[in-house]
Amino acid sequence: MAKGLLSWAWLKKPYYIQARFSYLRVKYLFFTWLAVFIGSWVVYVQYSSYTELCRGHECKSSICDKYRKGVIDGSACSSLCDKDTLYLGKCLSTKPNNQVYTGSWGDREGVVKCQMGDVLHYELGAEMEPRKEGALFDKPTKGTSVEKFKEMVFSHLKAKVGEQANLLDLASLVLSVADGNKDGHISLPEAKSAWALLQLNEVLLMIVLQDKEHTPKLLGFCGDLYVTEKVPHTSLYGVSVPWLLELWIPPGVRRGMDQWFTPSWPRKAKISIGLLEFVEDVFHGTFGNFLMCDVSAGNFGYNDKHDLKMVDMRRIVPEASLRDAMRDRRCEADGDCVYHADCRTSCDLTKRRCTPEVAQPNLAKACVALKDYLLRGAPSEIREELEKQLYSCMALKGTSDQMEMEHSLILNNLKTLLWKKISYTKDS
Secondary structure, X not given: OHHHHHHHHHHHHHHHHHHHHHHHHHHHHHHHHHHHHHHHHHHHHHHHHHHHHOOHHHHHHHXXXXXXXXXXXXXXXXXXXXXXXXXXXXXXXXXXXEEEEEEEEOOEEEEEEEEOOOOOOOOOOOOOOOOOHHHOOOOOOOOOOHHHHHHXXXXXXXXXXXXXXXXXXXXXXXXXXHOOOOOOOOOHHHHHHHHHHXXXXXXXXXXXXXXXXXXXXEEEEEXXXXXXXXXXXXXXXXXXXXHHHHOOXXXXXXXXXXXXXXXOHHHHHHHHHHHHHHHHHHOOEOOEOXXXXXXXXXXXXXXXXXOEEEOOOOOEEEHHHHHHHHHOOEOOOHHHOEEEOOEEOOEEOOOOEEOOOOOOOHHHHHHHHHHHHHHOOOOHHHHHHHHHHHHHHHOOOOOOHHHHHHHHHHXXXXXXXXXXXXXXXXXX
16 A cells, blocks of 8 residues: 555656646746836837937938028038038937937037927026927028117127126127128028027027136037037036946935045045136126026036036026016915026015025035035045035025125135145146
């Protein structure tokens, strides 16, 4: 009997093993199929996002079509559309209606930016203005004299930056840029391109700050497509990882990685001094005050010498324009008086209108961006004083005359503290 049971057990074991292997095979195939399905879905989503975000070929086609029809002209048109010496490289766009590409123009490296689809320019306090193809390059109209165009430019600048004693000088700068071929005359197609560009905050600021160290140079334009100087390092901190890995990195871990992958502290100090100098450039500059409405790290970069260079200035707006826009906005609470993340005013509950004064000056916002960046790895002998000055800076409020004096004092103290520490190092 025992022998029979033993024989039955031996006969049953191969069947059990076979069933076990079949189960494992099915399980393996299921998880393999699941991995392939998820991977394919991720690739599809990423590809769809890429094709939606990266529409450089459409931008070039639209611009070159108008150039060949004689509607627009500019210093970059021939290279882009006829000679093919202006080349669009890697797509850097983060929004479909603002196309950004690396580019090469002959032997020069640059960044090509173009407005696409449903955007021409930012309206303060509102969504982006719809772009109507038929009306995009409709000004100035045929028959407009050069003098009339100068008046148009002057009036537009007055509306944007407010009443300034030297508005005529700013208008002359704009007209010199508009003369793309530098023949001393502004043709109607050149004027149409210049007028479209003048609606963009970033281009206006490049013209205003064209001689400043921390502003990338405007290299050329064609219609509302323009080419700027390339910034080698396009964020204050962080490390690029393949997008497949990016999907699986928790936000907290990502923030920690960003802070660890930064230049040495003396180099961070030099970059930070550059940001403070840029704040000086836009704070009561030659042609009025500009407000920094987005101080996220991705808007600031630096070159190989660790001099700060601005990467994205689209959210730096003339104070006069922002004040006018916010003054007309109705509100029920302070939360209704937000232009962008870093430009907020308060709500006057008695009038149900937003007040025109921003709650935080540029310097306070810059110090918020620099706090963790500078304090991590700071030398022990200055860390306490540096932290104290940064918190004093972050506490700045309002725009009164007394506050402006405090603003200048804190800014100079911060620059002095940092320069003293790095002035005798090779990184300075």
